[in-house]
Amino acid sequence: MTNQFTDDHYNSRVTDEERAEIRRLHAEGKGRNEIARTIGRGLRTISVQAAKLGLEFDPAATEDATRARMAQLASKRALLAEVLLDDALALTEQMWQPATLHSFGGKDHTYETRPIPEPLPADKRALMSAASAAITQSLRLAPPVTDNGEEDAKSMLGRVMSGLAQVWNEQQTADEGDGDAE
Incomplete structure (x- = not known):
């Protein structure tokens, strides 16, 4: 597997030009990941150089990016869960x-097929598995949301009580x- 950068690039010292570029991109509001992609250096290298230059990255931007990434991943997991359920239905x-029964053998080593009304029990077991x-x-990817109304029922019973x-x-x-009046 080859990288777009040579090993020499990764192992080489950061140049003054690269430090200037890190400073410039940081001043433009670029994040660590974007700076790393732009100049072709690793994330750790950018973090170390930024610290040496006294540059800090906005934690709010990092948090926002992390939240956005988590939302993207959740969306992909939900999509994959849906595809898996579709596969389960098809199976x-x-x-x-x-189905078609396939056989190979006999003294002449012939290959034959024969239509059958439904798969054999062993094949059904494999499909079910x-x-x-x-x-x-x-x-696992997208657990079902259970809203059985338990909290609503407790709340309603509490109000009734x-x-x-x-x-x-x-x-x-x-x-x-009434007792005082008597």
């Missing part, structure tokens, strides 16, 4: 579709007031 559908693996990986307690307290106060 399970194959279990009940017509493959579908199961696809579903499992899909669930508070209301009943308030009515009971009002009733007790009213009963005590």
Whole structure:
């Protein structure tokens, strides 16, 4: 595997021109990764040189870039999970579709095919195993969101209990007031 830069470039000392370029790009508001790509140096090299030059990178920009990257990765995982579920559906559908039986052998070593109404049990087992693996990986990539309303139910029950307690307290106060009148 070859890199676009020679080993000599990676191992060579940073030149005054490269330091000036780092300073210029930093002044333009470029981030560490963009500077590294622009001048063809590693991220660590840029970090070390920036520190030597007294340059700091905006942590908010780094945080924003990290959040954006995490969102991109989450989107890709969701897409991959969807593709895996589609694969699982296709595999399970194959279990009940017509198939072709292939055989090779006999004394003349012939190759033959024969249509069958559905795959053989061993082939169905293999299809089910493959579908199961696809579903499992899909669930790992994008676990289902369970909104069974449990929190809403607890909240509603809490409000009902508070209301009943308030009515009971009002009733007790009213009963005590009636008792004073006697």
